[in-house]
Amino acid sequence: MQTSAPGIAANEQNTDQAWVKLRHPSGLGMAERAIRDSVPLDSRILGVQHVRTAHYVACRVETRDGSWLARVGVTSPSDTAKADNSGFMGTAVTVPTGQQREYVLAREFSFAGVSVTVPAGYTSFEGPLDAHSGLDVLWLPFLQDSGAAVTAEQWAAALVPLHASRPGNELPVFTSRAKSLGRLASWADREAAASAAKEYDERLAELFGAATRWGPVHGDAHCGNILVAAKGPVLFDFDTVCWAPLAWDLTHLLVRAGTDRNTGYTVGEIREAFGFTDQEVDAAVALRLVARRIARA
Template sequence: MSGAGRDDTAGRRARAVAAATAVAAAHGLQAAGARVLHDGVNVVVHLAPAPVVARVATLTPLLRPDPARPFGREVALAAALAAAGAAVVPPSDLLPPGPHEHDGLVLAFWQHVEVRPQAPAPGDVAAALTALHDVLAGLPATGPPLDTPLDDLAVFAERAGDWGVSPAVRARIAERAERLRPRLGGPARALHGDAHPGNLLATPDGWRWTDLEDTCAGPVEWDLACLRSTSRLDGRAALDALGGPSDAALAPWLELRRLHAAAWWTVVAAGHPERRERAAAVLAETLGHTSGSAGSR
């Protein structure tokens, strides 16, 4: 990474920490030991010594011009799921969870949980997703079906030239997304929206889902495609454990997942120069992929 890249990364993190600590302080919570836990499309800050985590939208606005909308959806859904007894990381109860805005950044506050260094097996994810879907089935769905991935791809087609994506590539992404729309029907329900094993945390109280920012209404196949597409474990084994559909039946949702993941890889690379080569490879692989076989992430 170049010196400028390191400076940009450090500046993004420092700005996120400053926003999180300022909003927390305005609500009477001091965070002298605040530290960054993760820097991806959002910067995640533990407001130590308080058991509060802030998720700050830093790169997210590149693809989501109004990040308060998905952050608000996430907070509302996580609160409803926690109230219904679902195994999720709940919003903070020590200060208003938000979303808040400070210095042009949108952020929300969450309860800090101890995360153990344990990866789930396919059966663990299958059981956890089945339990989550059982609770989600009783909650209202929000927004048009699959608006999260489809809106993201529309913005990508419009804006990705700013990140070096050619007009031809953007046109192909838009055309493939539009071609998929008629094949994505089915009963709409509330979904996690990004149900892969990286969003399932091992805690002292068992497995807990986190990162509901991509939640949307839609057929359950979208969550299943997110799980099937993971490279963190055998996604096919996980789907088999929950009695999921075949890859052929999931084909349109797997294609949508590939397109959506490629768009977000490009956004990540816009703020993490060391990931640009990988993002370009993912985008090229996605465009060269034949619809109908399983995806990867």
């Protein structure tokens, strides 16, 4: 069994270096220039306010047509690379540009009745960071944060319609597996990497054996990717949406990772809100423990 996805791992290093540049104060200036060069509306920008820097630089942009959230991300060759997914389905998966995927998929899920942020525009800029990595800007309507913690029931209200959707665009099969195993390529202890990959796949087999329901999963369902707006819970960030057992989203909701207002949910809260079987929840908990081991390393 292969223990890594070299195509992704090699390019992640380039992307990481690009992120160092974008997080630098001069990089924030570069992000603002990209925002001003990508306005999707025939409108005048009145002001740009930096909100946060996480997996992208987020700015609140005031225009004559309203208030927007502009997210500036790093693009790299890994966005369209093939990654080895053998040992699971015997298939290869494509990892397309995260923000570009969101631009396409969010519209489709919204049309199907899923409450998501619908981007107003997407623009990419080749190579402003280095020869390998460029920038892209996704424009989203700015939603005022309610400031309240998100309950498990609100997550269920947002995810259940997503899980029931059948998008016309082809979704990769379990992209997160290839990405997780790709991280093992940097381990110096190859025996430990092989052991972690074996354990990860064994837990995956347990999860997939327990799962009876498949569909689109968010893939990164932590509390930083949902907002309770006036109209109810709204989903963000679709760059990891893939086709997988619906219980995969539980591995993120149970990890107790998210914003300082809400750090996740207990097994009991999840079972009550979502109606997953005990077997599905138990398998998700077991898989989360292995994924956490990989993430720590």
